Amino acid sequence: MIANVLTIAGTDPSGGAGIQADIKTFSALGAYATSAITAVVAQNTQGVRSYVALEPSFVADQIDAVLDDVRIDAVKIGMIANAQVAEAVADRLRHHAARNIVLDPVMVAKSGHALLAPDAVAAVRDLLVPMATLITPNLPEAAVLLGREDDWTAEDMRAHLPDLLALGPEWVLLKGGHLQDSTESTDLLTGAAGTETFAAPRITTRNDHGTGCTLSSAIAALLPSRSVTQSVREAKTFLHDALAASDALDVGHGHGPVHHFHRLWPREPR
Template identity: 45%
Template sequence: MKAKALTIAGSDSGGGAGIQADIKTFQERDVFGMSAITAITAQNTLGVHGVYPQTLEAIEKQIDVVLSDIGADSVKTGMLFSKEIIELVSRLLKDYKVENIVVDPVMIAKGGAKLLQDEAIEALKKHLLPQATVITPNLPEACAILGWSDINSTEAMEEAALELYKLGAKNVVVKGGHLNHEQSIDILFDGKTYSYYTNNRINTKHTHGTGCTFAAAITAELAKGNSVSEAVSTAKSFITSAISEGLAIGKGIGPTNHGAYRKELTR
């Protein structure tokens, strides 16, 4: 039976991030993708031009009809926007006893638009992080969750991973894309061991949707029954290929190329 994954996230009209990036990634990793839209964004390569949250009723109905009928081998959360949406999603994931949950704590778009209200951070920490199989914050997101001012070294990334782990997540991936380093370093912490996933940094501005895509790739691999370490390794290779062949479309920051990893494997 084909593995199934559900993304609970915002819609990106520009197609580079959000549920569009997630569904593309699921498809590329041979997983059947489903979605529950938490917010519609008017978005292109120049930034987010509007955010329109869906009603709690609409979000609940989307999740309920998918999980009650089709089910999901893994679920990814992305843009959740508000305290009320976080609490709703957390309750539904508990009710349906979802085992593999990947939480990408989406907070700020690359252009600076807020995608998570300030008061929602506490709800994220209280309700959703303790349910997570994996959380995938970048450095600004890790700082926001922990109340830190900066993370500027791999040592600080390890410390952040430990503190995030204490909030209840079973595994923490701190993404080092914002680190001023010649290499792109992500660190996985499982409560005992720190594992480093490293690639040479790619000199490109076309990185829209990298966080969504990376987390979606982890979600897809978990849906297929792979371990967390295997999932993160594959996701790192997937996003590295996607960034290396990023698409210079539009007038601003273009998206990554979701088909790049598949093409690489078939060469």
């Protein structure tokens, strides 16, 4: 049976990140996409101009509208915007006994613009992280969640995995892409079953907009029919190939999107 997956996140009118990237990723991987929007974001490949968080009650209504009617096999949570929205999302997912929750703790856009109000960090950490099957922080996000300096080394990544797991998720995927001292990008997946290392060669491209959104939504799309480890492995392969194929796109003047449909679109236009 085709999986139905819900994304709860903000928008990206340029199509490379947020809700738009999630829907593309779900679709590319054979899952049916549903969505609940937390914030409307004015952004493009060059950066975020502004955003408007939606009323928490309206975010809750969207989630209820989907879950009252549609069997949802997995949930991806992205941009939350503020503490009140975090509280609403946690309340409704708990009410509906949502499962297979993948939390990408989005805090800062690729351009460096903040996407999470300062008062929301505690709400995300204390309400949403413990509900998650898997969280997928990058190193700056992990530093905020742990209240430590963003001065990671490869040794720090492994040393602080237990601290992230102690926040309450079943699994943690700590992404090491911000470490620039290697030709490889290394992520660490840890849970009760142990720790696994995922390493891939770095791809030289400016088209890296929405990589975190794409990876977390790919995991969510795969999770209903696979183990966490296998979902992460296949999602990382999908993202690596989407990055490698991204130069086939010509979108914007900044950080362009990855090629979500690299497996489906012909190499040359017909």
